[in-house]
Amino acid sequence: MGLAFLSRTSMHATLGAGPGDRSAMDGPTRDGGGDPVGRAHADKMGDMDIDLGADVVTLTQQLVDISSVSHEEQEIADAVEAALRGLPHLVVTRRGHTIVARTELGRGERVVIAGHLDTVPLNDNLPSRLEGGVLHGLGSCDMKGGDAVMLKLAADVPEPNRDLTFVFYEAEEVDSVHNGLRKLTESDPHLLEADFAILMEPSNAAVEAGCQGTMRVDVRTTGERCHSARSWRGVNAIHLAGPVLARLNDYVAREPEIDGLIYHEGLNATGIRGGVAGNVIPDECVVEVNFRFAPDRSEADAEAFVRDFFEGYDVTVTDIAAGAMPGLDRPAAKQFLEVVGGEVAPKFGWTDVAQFTKLGIPAVNFGPGDPMFAHKQDEHVPIEHIERCERLLKDWLA
Amino acid sequence: MGLAFLSRTSMHATLGAGPGDRSAMDGPTRDGGGDPVGRAHADKMGDMDIDLGADVVTLTQQLVDISSVSHEEQEIADAVEAALRGLPHLVVTRRGHTIVARTELGRGERVVIAGHLDTVPLNDNLPSRLEGGVLHGLGSCDMKGGDAVMLKLAADVPEPNRDLTFVFYEAEEVDSVHNGLRKLTESDPHLLEADFAILMEPSNAAVEAGCQGTMRVDVRTTGERCHSARSWRGVNAIHLAGPVLARLNDYVAREPEIDGLIYHEGLNATGIRGGVAGNVIPDECVVEVNFRFAPDRSEADAEAFVRDFFEGYDVTVTDIAAGAMPGLDRPAAKQFLEVVGGEVAPKFGWTDVAQFTKLGIPAVNFGPGDPMFAHKQDEHVPIEHIERCERLLKDWLA
DSSP states (O other), X not given: OHHHHHHOXXXXXXXXXXXXXXXXXXXXXXXXXXXXXXXXXXXHHOOOOOOTTSOHHHHHHHHXXXXXXXXXXXXXXXXXXXXXXXXXXXEEEEETXXXXXXXXXOOSOEEEEEEEOOBSOOOSOOSOEEETTEEESTTIIIIIHHXXXXXXXXXXXXXXXXXXXXXXXXXXXXXXXGOHHHHHHHHOGGGGOOSEEEEOOOSTTSEEESBOEEEEEEEEEEOBOEEGGGGGGSBOHHHHTHHHHHHHHXXXXXXXXXXXXXXXXXXXXXXXXXXXXXXXXXXXEEEEEEEEEOTTSOHHHHHHHHHHHXXXXXXXXXXXXXXXXXXXXXXXXXXXXXXXXXXXXXXXXXXXXXXXXHTTOOEEEEOXXXXXXXXXXXXXXXXXXXXXXXXXXXXXXX | OHXXXXXXXXXXXXXXXXXXXXXGGGOOOOOOXXXXXXXXXXXXXXXXXXXXXXXXHHHHHHHHTSOOBTTOOHHHHHHHHHHHHTOTTEEEXXXXXXXXXXXXXXXXXXXXXXEEOOBSOOOSOOSOEEETTEEESTTIIIIIHHHHHHHHHHHXXXXXXXXXXXXXXXXXXXXXXXXXXXXXXXXXXXXXXXXEEEEOOOSTTSEEESXXXXXXXXXXXXXXXXXXXXXXXXXXXXXXXXXXXXHHHHOOOOOOEXXXXXXXXXXXXXXXXXXXXXXXXXXXXXXXXXXXXXXXXXXXXXXXXXXXXXXXXXXXXXXXEOOBOOOTTSHHHHHHHHHHOSOEEEOOSOOTHHHXXXXXXXEXXXXXXXXXXXXXXXXXXXXXXXXXXXXXXXXXXX
8 A cells, every 4th residue: 555655646745644553643653674772672671582382372472472562573573583494494584574484385376474563552461461261462462363373384384285475574553654564565576476365463263354445634624813811803723623523423334235245434533633722712623534434435435535524624635545355256265265164254444455455466354363452451362263263274274 | 829729629630821821731831940941041142231221112122132931031030130229219129030129118008010021932033123113022012011111110210109019020921830920929928018009911001900710621521442443332532522612612702791891701622632543533532621701700600600511521620710800999090090091991811910819909900012912923012002101100100
């Protein structure tokens, strides 16, 4: 989505946060490549090892206990790289804190299996805690359970029936300019060539197809500043935003059916700001709105909808990324579904499956963990999910 | 207002900005008394002199050209103190950057004439510029024109018909805990004893009586956080604030007549904030509301009105200060009005006249400059205003 994103002339000059991001509110972003903060953090934590011989749950726990907040992936990337370089059947490439490991077996088909290594910021939820069949801790759900499954496949299936490309990438949870998978699509697209891709984002260990698009706009009201003791001399921009919120309250979500899956759109204020000083009638108020749109809408359609919805207001698009159609009719997707089985659900959140869609590679989300618990303080993953994903993928690749 | 303010148990723990303030948005406040920033600034500017022999407009210009943003009043206070100490008929006292100068002539009546020395932050509006009978520059209107008039009275009327107490004080434009006049009411109330007080805040060189009260509240809505891709699983607190803004839009201001003056209340959002991240449904939104209330309401009445207005919402009082009744029926006020003449208007903004009201001293606002231009980038004062105030006060005191 990076290229399309950057080429848009309607885009705001300072690019907003990317679709998988924690938003521009997180403050200035830093490049993850060897940044000093990451190193300092790694030094403080001490070197952590991961053991590919351990079972997949233990391995998940090891990964969770290596703190890897976005831009601080140095340590976990080092550990993953070291582990993969110990496997002679894999060709390993590193770009920043993104690691690619490929089999070169000359199979007739190649599959990419991808997962990000970073997490959202710490929220007093490390180290991990295994309790009653559930692993708790930052990143357990989003998405170190999936990363652990990938590492186990890499270690335990040296001769898969399809060639495999594992991608462990950095900076998915922040501004999309830092996204390791997006960077790879630009710097080394040949490393990603494949017939099918599986993104191990949390999806309850079931297949979630396609993904919805996401768009951010600023809806701005403009008033006239004056002293609040003589407020009738000015025009209050925050008061002018009242009808903007009223429209949002009246919004009814569209729920289209696509390839038999029911998507569910959403239009929400995710931020609001206004105010000059406690004694000044404010002349500007900005409502930050996030539109999540079904994959049957193009970016242009989505933008037209939002502009129409807020007709009469100043609307600035700050970020937009189209979704991905389910693509379940593609042969590679069909074969995967036959082996993995279960109900296929629509993916509501934007995920990096859209990166693959842009490369023409059908892709699905399939990973352990309930996405409802992603980014929550009590993030967790049922160990049964991790084990099921490992078992199903091993069955498919054996 | 400081004592009443601090004694309120309903008050938020971290006290909000005071009524004359530029609000809590200005960031941490520092104590003005000999703070290192003030000194560094003074050193950088070099020592500036003021010349009490100059005409009142030139003197205003000299004062404007001594930058004196709140907490950086060292230099201007030094200059004012030095000038006053050169006048043998005055007894000068200094507290921090607040200067008190008193005649001790044993007259039957004593009048306080007060003005603050600080300004709001620089806004590319210094040095001053005299053009077409108007003096432009930061502080020209609020309120160095008034300060210059006070200095001219001090220098040119060594034997006034009433004893005079001049108060040049620090830190009026910031959090009220720093306000030099308020501090003086606590540390040295005997220095303020008087029969009448004139506050030389800008009032178009006419008398503005009393002042309205001011109150700040946070109106808070609470929702439930969730990922914005599945917004129907949460409750959007910003959307919940829509009806709060709708109520503000429906507000009709009360305009009571008090002592023949028409006051004009106002209820306004001066700030709004909400949002966790660009992909999160926010669980909190806070509308910062400023209520300006006529002086016939007590603090308790004002609070009851606001709580009733926002019934059903979480309302936290962050700051409150009662206004001041016009008090035009007091003998000292009547005599002043007879000499000065002109139309008496109500004061809409909260000013330090309320400090005098608390001491039982009738007080009016009377100073050069249109308060509409206070705190504006193009702050300015008609020189005719300055000259008129000087002339009328000299007539009254001669």
